[in-house]
Amino acid sequence: MGLQTVFRAVIMGAPGSGKGTVSSRIAQSFALKHLSSGDMLRANIEAKTGKTAPALSSHTISDLGLLMKSCIDQGQLVPDDVISRLVLSSLRGLEQTSWLLDGFPRTVAQADALDSVYDVDSVINLDVPSQTIRERLTSRWVHLPSGRVYNIDFNPPKKPGLDDVTGEPLIQRDDDSPETVSRRLKDYERQTQPVLEYYRSKGVLETFSGTETNKIWPHVHAFLARKIPGNQQAMGKA
Ligand code: G5P
Ligand code: MG
Secondary structure, eight states, rough: OOOOGGGGGEESTTSSSSHHHHHHHHHHHHOOOEEEHHHHHHHHHTTTTTOOOOOOHHHHHHHHHHHHHHHHHHOOOOHHHHHHHEEEETTTTTSSSOOESOOOOHHHHHHHHHHHTTSSEEEEEEEEHHHHHHHHHHHHEEEEEEEEEEEETTTTOTTTOOOOOOOOBOOOOOGSHHHHHHHHHHHIIIIIIEEEEHHHHHHHHHEEEOOOHHHHHHHHHHHHHHHHHHGGOOOOOO
């Protein structure tokens, strides 16, 4: 792949707006590498228990892992320098790879950190009402090692409580309790709206509004099909 065909995108949206769900469809349709900051954090915390491979060197995990876990469980953002280091280090070596960042950047400081290394071609903003989000998150189940997301009403696993691909158990996230969801939604409004302005002023922001992922997705697909250099498209159809 030549340099000019590399495509770099960010997907934004409130907690539960469907970033993970839409990202996996994008990754499948357009062969972009999907990198979720929340999945990276959860993998690092899990690594403390030795179940998954650590992305940070082992002696930093115990200190950082605890800090990250307490932030996430309370629905607070982890410190900018911690998450920026984690995400930017995972982008190292991907200069020739098209990617989609999910959940990062979430503050203007993080957007500046990313901007100092890479130009972003497109920012997809999922705009979903808060009430819709509250209903969704209480019925979400996830497969921690892969980040695969299910929903009891929307996309249930084939076998209740088990991941479709590995057959391993699904869990509910600690931060999906109603009180923590309220806090995450409030923080999003306060800290992440300025990031939307940041990208709007750069002319790369594209907003998709709706209450159903299946209705939003064809618009996202059509937008990316126009934006991404032709040979990137793996399957073509929404
Ligand atoms: P995360 O992991 O980035 P959030 O809070 O931004 O978490 P989240 O909760 O992962 O976002 P999502 O990815 O936007 O949500 O949504 P999703 O998982 O695809 O969909 C939500 C549910 O709705 C699923 O069950 C899905 O199946 C269902 N669903 C989707 N579409 C529909 C539909 O049309 N209908 C119905 N009925 N259901 C549907 O971050 C977690 C924490 O990590 C830290 C923070 O502490 C954060 O709170 N963190 C960071 N901290 C600082 N800086 C950063 N950059 C950080 N990134 C993460
Ligand atoms: Mg997610």
